[in-house]
Amino acid sequence: MIQPILNPAPCSCRQYPVALAGPPGACGGAGSAAMGLRLRRSASFTPEHPALLELPSPIALRAEANVLVMGADSVGKSALTVRFLTRRFIGEYGDMEFIYSHTLTVDGREVLFHIWDVPSSQDQADDGSSEEKRIQWADCFILVYSICDRASFNLLPLKVQFIRAAKEGQGQVPIVIVGNKRDLQHRRAVSSEEGRLLALSLDCGFYEVSAAEAYHGALMVFHGLAERIPDTRLKRGASIRGIVKTVSAVFARKRTDSL
């Protein structure tokens, strides 16, 4: 479970405890196992990187995108997500599923990301149909491996193939591959070159980061993802009202106060 963050970020997050029967969105159908999810939303934040501060003003486009964070167990999916949302590394994360919302401004586009961090235990627990529904929910994907874990790297071509097959006919699907735990050089099992070449061969973005060491890498991952999303793939018109609508749309099927 991603533990509640005791010292929330400089960003002003709010948390909506909810419980779902099945994945959200169009495919949140009955028949999926009930999953406890918590939705966070946050105000926009200003990136620290100087290049990102040179934003056209006013915002030319507000839009939304659903992001699915996938990868083998313990590669740092939650660490990367939480780092992006809060700028913090909290060390231990549990295996509860969360959807977070967070706004990032990139090249004049204000993108409201809904980020679904799926613990690998969830993937292993089902026959693949839940994963397919999550993939249908998502507009874009972050595939994480650990540079210390070759098996987590070897999984990626199949994952990409699975995503592309599930999204066939839906146009270009933005996917970013992330090699995490870059700080653990002494335990490196996958070279940067291998990561880069694989991403190139699969037509995906590529970043090597350390969620443990720095916020900047996590920011670049989401920034790079936003850049890969064509305008045509974005749901337009996200705003604070839009956020509320999205929450209703996502969780309308079964909302309880059980968390």
Ligand SMILES: Nc1nc2c(ncn2[C@@H]2O[C@H](COP(=O)(O)OP(=O)(O)OP(=O)(O)O)[C@@H](O)[C@H]2O)c(=O)[nH]1
């Ligand atoms: N050294 C180092 N450790 C990391 C890094 N990122 C995550 N970890 C650690 O790796 C372990 C797993 O991190 P998680 O974020 O829970 O990994 P996960 O992929 O969400 O794991 P599952 O919930 O099993 O799918 C934790 O002990 C983290 O502290 C990193 O960049 N460097």
